[in-house]
Amino acid sequence: MAEIEREAMEYDVVIVGAGPAGLSAAIRLKQLDADLNVVVLEKGSEVGAHILSGAVLDTSGLDRLIPDWKDRGAPITVPVKNDRFYMLGEAGGVRIPNWPMPPLMSNHGKYIVSMANVCRWMAEQAEELGVEIFPGMACSELVYGDNGEVKGVVAGEFGKNSDGTPGPNYEPGMELHGKYVFICEGVRGSLAKELIQKYDLSAGKEPQKFGIGMKEIWEIDPAKHREGTVIHTMGWPLGGNAGGGSFIYHLDNNQVYVGFVVHLNYKNPYLYPYMEFQRFKHHPMVAELLKGGKRVAYGARAISEGGYQSMPKMVVPGAALLGCSVGMVNVPRIKGNHNAMLSGIAAAEAAHAAIKAGRASDELTEYETEVRTGPIGKDLRKVRNVKPMWSKWGMMASLALGGFDMWTNDLFGFSLFGTLKHGKTDAASTEEAAKHRPIDYPKPDGKISFDRLTNVAFSFTNHDESQPCHLRLKDPEVPIKVNLPKYAEPAQRYCPAGVYEVIEEEGQAPRFVINFQNCVHCKTCDIKDPSQNINWTCPQGGDGPNYPNM
Template sequence: MERESMEFDILVIGAGPAGLAAAIRLAQRAREADRELSVCVLEKAPEPGAHTLSGAVMDPRGLDALLPGWRERAPQVTPATEDEFLFLGANTARRVPHALLPACFQNQGNLIVRLGHLVKWLAEEAEALGVEIYPGFAAADLVFAEDGAVRGVLTGDLGRTRDGEPGLGFEPGMELTARYTLFAEGCRGHLGKRLEAHFGLREGADPQTYGIGIKELWEVLPDHHRPGRVTHTAGWPLANDTYGGGFIYHLDDGLVATGFVVGLDYTNPWLSPFNEFQRFKTHPALRPIFAGGRRIAYGARAIAAGGLQSLPKTVFPGGALIGDDAGYLNAARIKGIHAAIESGMLGADAAFEAVCADRHGDELDAYPAAFRDSALHAELARTRNFKPLMKLGLVAGSLAFGIDQLVLRGRAPWTLHNRADHTSLRDAAVCPRVDYPAPDGQVSFDLPSSVFLSNTNHTEDQPCHLRLQDATVPIALNLTRYAAPEQRYCPAGVYEIVEDAAGPRLQINAANCVHCKSCDIKDPAQNIEWVPPQGGEGPIYSGM
């Protein structure tokens, strides 16, 4: 098939915090050196920020370094002024004294942001510096040079029918090539996953481990609103052996961001992260915040949680992984924006120096070397045992991590290890069923009305972007042994077991998909592969 092609000095895949930070840094370096440098950012959403979702309390360290004085120009942010950490029982809420909170749970100096709005503004800053941004184009495949180095990517074809054949208005994807390609697809990037396998980037590293974060944005009554308050919770409604917790962040203008994270290493296949979140909001200590308010947005995404020991090798011939495509998020702090920005800057510096030296297609070794000497590395090293310690359960894990941080100061002479989330499910027959109350339509809600608020849209007549490696596995293994957990771990109702004359079968409602990628992570046989749908499709988040 004949394709259009374009060539750049640097190609960046993904217009999130990491990708845009890298692009901005490259443009800044080029201006300082009075050098021509072509930088292109490819983004699968229809505009930067439309697929962006995060809590989000942001450490401003990264943006302060990238764009000094940025607060005078950026969208409104809310300074974090009050920390609250609650251990919840079914009817109790015990507040942890501030003096006993490890530093990673303290938020003085941090900012509550609507990351989608911030990303959109970062894109404008990048374009003002001469960066080209192409929204609505999904990077679908890798392009390799004859010597095996990455040369760039192919964008996805548009207008293919459900059976994969060209339909009316068919347009083949483009080939975009560059001296170096920086991959900033976010958590569980599908090309990042292929690069890890192709170049053996995970050799010697722990498997990455993840959480699923589900979020809503609310307008609340003035009497319930406390701008700057940052609340985190642990405990109920989750069992002691399940990692996770809730958050409630009070922004300005009567807005409250609330959400719930469940570690995808949970063991009980009857668990539903979506329903745990809905139940969380009904706790007697939390429900009054939302009473009389209005839910205005919903979404979900996976979160990398493995930490330092789960980072892959981040460079390979022709490119690098930056941001959450590598997994730099600090799960103990529940923060990854600054890490994405800082890793993007480090990757950009290495790529710029390589281009100035007239190199192309080799490994950007200066990038991991700079990371090892960075404040980001030191931060991740201090909290590296957080996620493994949570395997001890909420009480024992919290106590052990408190000792690790308050007594040992994160300098324990040992590093604990992670295992892959898809290996953790137990047989449904030996696990207790979880009975979830019916939603009340005031504070807790059903799945269809929630997905509606994500503004998700996919053209029905296109190849399914949720691919089964073996079509027999969903019934022969998942249903038989695990009671079809994909029906519960998906926060968008994509997977459904239906009965017909031939017996049970898995129905994939791909049009519902919010691109969280939990199925790609949690499926026990690793039988589901998420790939991007046609460019621009998916959720349309407004400042999530």
């Protein structure tokens, strides 16, 4: 095929992703210099369409970015009034008191929010300042300059046939060039992954660790609704099979966020994270809350959990990684949006100073220094051992030792454990099926629990079926020849959207089927596949989930 010719547009800063990091960067750049040309490219059909988070928001990042956010009508109106933590067994639970927990664990002064709606509001603030925001514009590739620097991105390529050739309505897209490019794609984004590999940015760092977070929005009986209540649980149903836990957040309008997180370093390939979530809702405490209610939305996304010791180098010539592209979630606090915003502010300030000094396309080392030594680094350093403790020694040890470690870090600034290592990647943690037994999961009842495909309909995801499959196998034979006999092909189970199937028909060899139309862009397959054979790439712009107020 002849080389595609594209028009190019020049900007001061090109931002990939309209999440909290990207929008914070855009706003801060225009606050610093109204004449800077700033563009934000968002693959979702609208800003917020691909945003999924718990979320109890620590407003420290927003306080710094837009101090008068309350007066500006930010959709942040439900303060936390009641903060509870439970250890669950199958039939009941024990409340763990709040007083032994370090102050950093308190949700007092925080807000229950829809981050999708917060991002929609932030986009309005950015546009008022003159930022150009283009939703439905997926960035399919990076553009490099003559010296290997990141020069820009290709965005808005549409109309390829399923074989990758240009279709009758093919649009080649445009190159958007910037003095600096900010990669704010969220967890395991395809451009960030390319940069991390190309420049070996994880050299000397611990492997990044991940969880899969699944979430439903419920409208419940008003008599059971307790606006401002935050509940977290650990224990049942996961037990010793996997790390993880749940959240139940009572927001306004008789709605409740019900979420479940499974750490992706689990060993048993028969584990089925989605069905663990559905089983959790039948716990007496949860089932009673949801009885008579209605599930109105569903979604899923991966969560970066490696923390302080897993953050890669964040800058390359011409580009910087922000937010979850680096991995800035504080795991015990279950919070990362504040750090994403702070990273956007830090990157914007570094880029502004560089452009003012006549620089372009170099490494914004000032940004990385601020992340590692400023509020983000301090936030993550205090909790750096909680995740590896859980992985190595289990849930109960991580509660006791992790709590002690957070106290010493908070009070004295040091840890008796130093900095623990994570060890294996989540993919390498998967053990062979022969070492484990299949897990018998109860059939969903259609009232409180639901089958996977029914729930995926409530993510409102959609992909043009004529385009190339964005879930690419490095070797098409691996799923059946390697993963099926060795690992019972766990892609059938770890995907929360039913994308992957093994079809076994009488008299025929098993077939591996990819239903890419179902994909909710969680990236779990790219992370957990034990053979690392699946590469998640970006579908054409506007495709994917359409989350209402996740």
